[in-house]
Amino acid sequence: MQSVNQWRHVFKLDPAKEIDDDSLEKVCESGTDAIMVGGSTGVTFDNTVRLLSRVRRFAVPCCLEVSQLDAVVPGFDLYLVPVVLNAGSPEWIIGSHVRGLKEYGPFVPWEQVMVEGYVVLNDDSSVAGVTESRHPGGLKDVKAYAQLADRLLKLPIFYMEYSGTYGDPEWVKEVKKTLTDSRLFYGGGIKNAEQAEEMAHYADTVVVGNIIYEDVNQALQTVEGVKSAGTPL
Amino acid sequence: MQSVNQWRHVFKLDPAKEIDDDSLEKVCESGTDAIMVGGSTGVTFDNTVRLLSRVRRFAVPCCLEVSQLDAVVPGFDLYLVPVVLNAGSPEWIIGSHVRGLKEYGPFVPWEQVMVEGYVVLNDDSSVAGVTESRHPGGLKDVKAYAQLADRLLKLPIFYMEYSGTYGDPEWVKEVKKTLTDSRLFYGGGIKNAEQAEEMAHYADTVVVGNIIYEDVNQALQTVEGVKSAGTPL
Numbered sequence: 001m002q003s004v005n006q007w008r009h010v011f012k013l014d015p016a017k018e019i020d021d022d023s024l025e026k027v028c029e030s031g032t033d034a035i036m037v038g039g040s041t042g043v044t045f046d047n048t049v050r051l052l053s054r055v056r057r058f059a060v061p062c063c064l065e066v067s068q069l070d071a072v073v074p075g076f077d078l079y080l081v082p083v084v085l086n087a088g089s090p091e092w093i094i095g096s097h098v099r100g101l102k103e104y105g106p107f108v109p110w111e112q113v114m115v116e117g118y119v120v121l122n123d124d125s126s127v128a129g130v131t132e133s134r135h136p137g138g139l140k141d142v143k144a145y146a147q148l149a150d151r152l153l154k155l156p157i158f159y160m161e162y163s164g165t166y167g168d169p170e171w172v173k174e175v176k177k178t179l180t181d182s183r184l185f186y187g188g189g190i191k192n193a194e195q196a197e198e199m200a201h202y203a204d205t206v207v208v209g210n211i212i213y214e215d216v217n218q219a220l221q222t223v224e225g226v227k228s229a230g231t232p233l
Numbered sequence: 234m235q236s237v238n239q240w241r242h243v244f245k246l247d248p249a250k251e252i253d254d255d256s257l258e259k260v261c262e263s264g265t266d267a268i269m270v271g272g273s274t275g276v277t278f279d280n281t282v283r284l285l286s287r288v289r290r291f292a293v294p295c296c297l298e299v300s301q302l303d304a305v306v307p308g309f310d311l312y313l314v315p316v317v318l319n320a321g322s323p324e325w326i327i328g329s330h331v332r333g334l335k336e337y338g339p340f341v342p343w344e345q346v347m348v349e350g351y352v353v354l355n356d357d358s359s360v361a362g363v364t365e366s367r368h369p370g371g372l373k374d375v376k377a378y379a380q381l382a383d384r385l386l387k388l389p390i391f392y393m394e395y396s397g398t399y400g401d402p403e404w405v406k407e408v409k410k411t412l413t414d415s416r417l418f419y420g421g422g423i424k425n426a427e428q429a430e431e432m433a434h435y436a437d438t439v440v441v442g443n444i445i446y447e448d449v450n451q452a453l454q455t456v457e458g459v460k461s462a463g464t465p466l
Contacts, residue, residue, distance in 0.1 A: 144334040152346065153388075
């Protein structure tokens with residue numbers, strides 16, 4: 001099992017987006033703790049396997065965030081399975097998982113699988129569209145989801161997904177204080193070292209995605225930003 | 234924490250149904266491993282607290298299966314929280330739990346809480362009506378739910394709820410073979426010692442309910458039935 005508990009910074013690469021070899025090398029050799037492969041739309045078996053084989057030229061751990069059954073490629077170090085806690089239909093909470101297990105259950109390498117309890121906090125994101133998720137409401141609601149993941153379901157990861165927008169650091173701080181065992185992942189809208197550092201004060205793991213495709217050099221600086229935050233709250 | 238892992242036989246009492254003192258004493262002193270208090274309709278704080286106080290006169294462990302927020306009574310040995318995996322809406326999977334945690338989160342005695350991963354297998358039952366659950370389909374589907382509970386979500390209990398009808402022992406057997414860590418609860422339609430024994434060959438814990446209210450002496454014999462099954466598969 002990959003030591004997710006040591007991951008402070010993660011780069012998230014989308015198989016449906018183009019990245020040149022030079023940028024990919026910089027990202028993989030940046031000192032980030034892991035590469036997470038995943039996206040909400042346009043992810044296929046082919047573009048996933050292509051991205052994996054390119055990342056595999058480097059020593060960095062590489063995990064797949066499973067979003068579509070037909071894009072589950074063998075050979076990743078770890079498989080992160082999102083359970084979208086605020087999804088609008090059972091399908092994205094557990095429905096698709098059950099269908100997947102019905103088909104592939106006997107072949108799942110369970111020692112390489114971890115569940116992420118997701119809460120989607122940006123209603124305008126494509127992940128919100130796909131999962132029909134609804135914003136939980138206020139901070140109290142998000143904290144209730146955090147308790148559900150942490151204490152009731154005992155999920156290893158609670159993931160605050162602001163997808164494309166920068167979240168509220170105060171909320172991340174308060175959620176972190178609520179959690180006892182689950183690891184807190186933060187993702188969304190990080191564009192520079194300062195933002196990465198700010199979220200890393202509270203989140204155990206900071207996930208940086210889109211900026212890679214907009215300004216790779218800015219993206220690289222987020223690694224240092226997270227490191228300079230020290231140990232989270 | 235109550236040692237649920239030792240429970241082979243459980244009597245389930247419905248706070249909305251009447252039971253006389255003599256019958257209640259017989260049930261509590263029957264040698265059953267625990268009394269589970271719960272029901273799908275008509276459960277209130279008042280009738281739950283009344284039933285708890287009557288059961289408390291005996292030494293048997295008493296747990297509450299939480300179905301309604303306003304009927305959560307303090308003082309039980311254990312609180313079993315159902316997550317209805319095949320519910321038709323997010324509400325019964327986790328929605329009501331989040332609302333509950335928002336209101337009462339800080340007061341939850343977590344060391345006394347366990348999650349049950351429920352699959353409702355009788356579409357005509359009131360629990361199916363309340364939770365809008367849909368029969369999973371075939372045995373393969375039920376096994377996928379079992380894997381979801383056992384391997385993905387790592388829930389302590391997987392509960393096959395046939396609610397009022399006697400289930401298919403072959404299915405219970407196959408599900409038991411699928412599970413690695415979750416404890417298998419079976420509930421539904423057990424009316425005599427033979428049926429209790431049959432299900433106890435496969436299920437770790439056999440729950441006996443309705444027959445208590447129809448023929449208490451028949452119900453009492455299910456304790457012996459379960460015992461004579463020995464260790465489950």
